Amino acid sequence: MKIKARLKEEVKKYLIDKIRKEQENITIISSQQLMQEELDSLVNQYSFLKGKEITNTVDKDILAGVIIMQGSRVLDLSLKSMLKNLEQVVYEVA
Numbered sequence: 001m002k003i004k005a006r007l008k009e010e011v012k013k014y015l016i017d018k019i020r021k022e023q024e025n026i027t028i029i030s031s032q033q034l035m036q037e038e039l040d041s042l043v044n045q046y047s048f049l050k051g052k053e054i055t056n057t058v059d060k061d062i063l064a065g066v067i068i069m070q071g072s073r074v075l076d077l078s079l080k081s082m083l084k085n086l087e088q089v090v091y092e093v094a
Contacts, residue, residue: 022071026052029059029067029078042066046075 026049028034028042034056043049048070059067062078069075 019071024052025070026054027057027069028054029057029062029069031058031060031062031064031078033058034066042068 064079
């Protein structure tokens with residue numbers, strides 16, 4: 001089955017636009033609601049956050065720290081993931 005060139009181009013344009021919009025939206029997951037000063041500090045530390053729309057979501061399961069999500073990219077700085085990594089290292093060494 002051959003796809004028409006026009007349809008193919010429209011789908012490509014739609015997907016590129018959707019990916020671009022996802023890259024502009026940042027979700028920061030934290031164990032408690034972050035104050036504006038804390039969000040500003042994160043933006044100053046991580047340059048890829050500058051000029052992006054940031055949403056703060058609360059997930060008490062991460063214990064402390066943050067998880068930064070941008071599209072399909074995830075930067076996990078949570079205590080939960082650090083403890084899980086430590087557990088894995090201890091398990092491998094023992």
